[in-house]
Amino acid sequence: MTARGVALRALRHARRLLPGAGDYRMLPRTWRGDLVAGVTVGIVALPLALGFGVSSGVSAEAGLVTAIVAGILAAVFGGSNVQVSGPTGAMVVVLLPIVASHGVGAVALVTILAGMIVLGAGMLRLGRAVSVIPWPVIEGFTLGIAVIIFLQQIPALTTATPAGASEHSSNAVVAAAEAVAAADWSYVPWAVAAALVVVACMLLAPRVHRSIPGSLVGIVVATLLVLMLPTPLAVIGALPSTLPAPMLPTVNPELLGALIWPALTVAALAAIESLLSARVAASLADTGPLDADRELVGQGIASIGSGLFGGMPATGAIARTAVNVRSGGRSRLAALTHALVLLLIVLVASGPVGMIPLAALSGVLMLTAWRMVHRATVRSILRSTRADAAAFVLTAVVTVSFDLIVAVLIGVAFAGLFALRSLARSTGVKRESITGEVIDGDERIAVVRVDGPLIFVSADRVFDEVMSLDGVEVVVLRLSRMGQVDATGARLLVDIVEALERRGVTVLVKGVQRSHEDLFRAVGVVGALRHPNHLFIDLDAAIAHARSHVRRSQRDDRQDQGPFTLKE
Missing domain, CATH: 3.30.750.24 (STAS domain)
Structure with missing residues (x-):
């Protein structure tokens, strides 16, 4: 191929990665459902954004900023019509050790570096790479993340010390054990009660009506109880009533070198989770075409934007995306509306939001972690082939014990070896x-x-x-x-x-x-x-x-x- 042909091909690929009028082709027919879905997802996303921000060791404000800024950018530039992006539990698992090792100030730089890596992966057409990850590995990875998210809430239920400020281990299992050993037993009953109130509301609200956001109801109830009763429960604290101004994080060569591997880990996780979420959404309903390369470009731009505003790395959120689709969202307007709802809450209700007890957010995340694991899926994998069951268990154990990306790599390698073995036997x-x-x-x-x-x-x-x-x-x-x-x-x-x-x-x-x-x-x-x-x-x-x-x-x-x- 001539140099001119290569240049023209690259230009066509670059043009395909940019937003266009075709992204909103369905809008005249779907806008009403998109608005309803966007408001619904925004309400569901509020406690999750706050909870993931706090659990990551950064702040509730960072979680909200990420959901707003990244939610808008990913909706405009991403490759899915229905993907809802923001902070996720999987990213919290990666960020907490980074905060413990390098401080909160390193998160913005890691976010921008990871966004640049994901953006580059999309431009290099690596979007289809996620298809090589076997289903048992994905489910093992999800199970491991759910266990970590659940265990990460234990410190918030045992002490009034904000998440990330304690000297607990970066390993979730060890940190949970240390938190229980050093628990303030005068604080634990209040925190557990607040978490149980939220869990009860989340379980009971759908039985009253499926459209009632149980997590939001639970947080409102727990917050009102804190305001009416003299409790020792720690709360989120003051939140700004506007978005922070964008700014570049402080960069020095030593810190940059130390954050390269964490940034690669965050980028790999963001790419994997976003593409899996988009693929799941495409299987739920007719939501239009999915461009995997453009989705990576959109998620990379979203993380860069989030980092500039002091937020966290962004990924496609499977739970929120599924709520969007099931609530009638069919175009990018739904994800944009979700981000604007959160922005409106920041502008007009930052005071009441700051009174939410941290234990209530832990209740939301604990039940969210429990719901991430589908028992029927686990049984199906364990009853399938020995190789798939082993890959599932190994990935989950390594995820909890060591590192998320290492777990995926080991799981893929393990499944690949068994696949090659089976292939060899077929000869x-x-x-x-x-x-x-x-x-x-x-x-x-x-x-x-x-x-x-x-x-x-x-x-x-x-x-x-x-x-x-x-x-x-x-x-x-x-x-x-x-x-x-x-x-x-x-x-x-x-x-x-x-x-x-x-x-x-x-x-x-x-x-x-x-x-x-x-x-x-x-x-x-x-x-x-x-x-x-x-x-x-x-x-x-x-x-x-x-x-x-x-x-x-x-x-x-x-x-x-x-x-x-x-x-x-």
């Missing part, structure tokens, strides 16, 4: 009988059929089985049923031909598929044959040629023996 080598009339010498001909993929994981076994043939003079390799072939598999055929020919065994090849021809020529399969005529399309012709070799060999044997005489 078969079978010696076939010669059909039709059997003639003298046919026992010296071996017709060997190779079934399934011939790739690096199955190459050695195929070589050993073919080379175990004994007492034959001609081997006919039937390749018409052979599946995928890689360079290792093609080279294996060369090794088989050369090894058999060195034994004096003639090799004939039958049924080379057209899709394999170029690879076989490049690696030298055809060139390894004793003669170009040893390549066949028809099996009968190959058998006839093999028999001619056997007859010639038999004549040579008789001539070598000469006249037979008895000696005294």
Whole structure:
């Protein structure tokens, strides 16, 4: 391709990643449902944004800023018509250790760095990469995140110390145990009661009417109880009544170097979670096309914008996106409305929001974590294949014990190894009988059929089985049923031909598929044959040629023996 062609192709790709009028094609038909869905999601998102902001160790304000700024930018620039973006529980799990190691001030810089990485991934067309993650790994990852989110709320229920200010371990299991050991037992009953009030409202409200936002009702009830009763419960505190002005975070080379790996981790998590959320949304209803590359671009821009306003990294939120779709959202107006509802709350109700007890937010997040795990899904995976069940459990355990991205990588590698093992077992080598009339010498001909993929994981076994043939003079390799072939598999055929020919065994090849021809020529399969005529399309012709070799060999044997005489 010429330089001009490359430039034009790049320009078309860049244009496809930008917003256009087509993004709002459905708006004349869907705007009423979009507005209703946007308001609904905004109400649902308020306690989650506050809770995730507090749990991350940053602030409730940062959670709200992220939901507003990132919600608007991702809705405009993203690749999904219904994706709702903002702070999520998975991101909280990553941010808390960053805050503990580098301080709250590092979050804005990590957010911007991660946004630039995600933006670059979208421009490099890496949006489809998430499709390589197996379903059991995704579910194991989700289970691990849910466990961590639940455990992260324990410190908020055991002490009035704000999240992130204590000296607990960055590991959620250890931190929860430390919090219980150092609990203020005069505070615990009040905090648990506030959390249970919220949980009860979240469970009971849908039974009254499915449209009642139980989490918001629970927070209102818990807040009113705090205002009416003398309790020791810690509250969110004062919130600004406007959005902060955008500004670049402080950057120094030492801090920048220390934050590269955390930024890569955040970027990978943001990309994975956003693409999974968008894919789930596309399966819930007819929501229009999904452009995975553009979704990454939109999420990258959203995180950069969030970081400039002092917010957190943004991702597509599966729960809020699902609420949007189920509430009737079909265009980007719904996600934009959700962000504007939150902005309105900041502008007119920051005072009452600041009176919300932290324990109430913990109740919201604990039940949210519980609902993230679908028991039927867990049972289905555990009852499926042993490999998938093992990948699910391993991913969940590593997520809780070590690191989210490491867990995904280990889970994918583990599932990949089992998949390759299964693929290797599907490759078969079978010696076939010669059909039709059997003639003298046919026992010296071996017709060997190779079934399934011939790739690096199955190459050695195929070589050993073919080379175990004994007492034959001609081997006919039937390749018409052979599946995928890689360079290792093609080279294996060369090794088989050369090894058999060195034994004096003639090799004939039958049924080379057209899709394999170029690879076989490049690696030298055809060139390894004793003669170009040893390549066949028809099996009968190959058998006839093999028999001619056997007859010639038999004549040579008789001539070598000469006249037979008895000696005294």
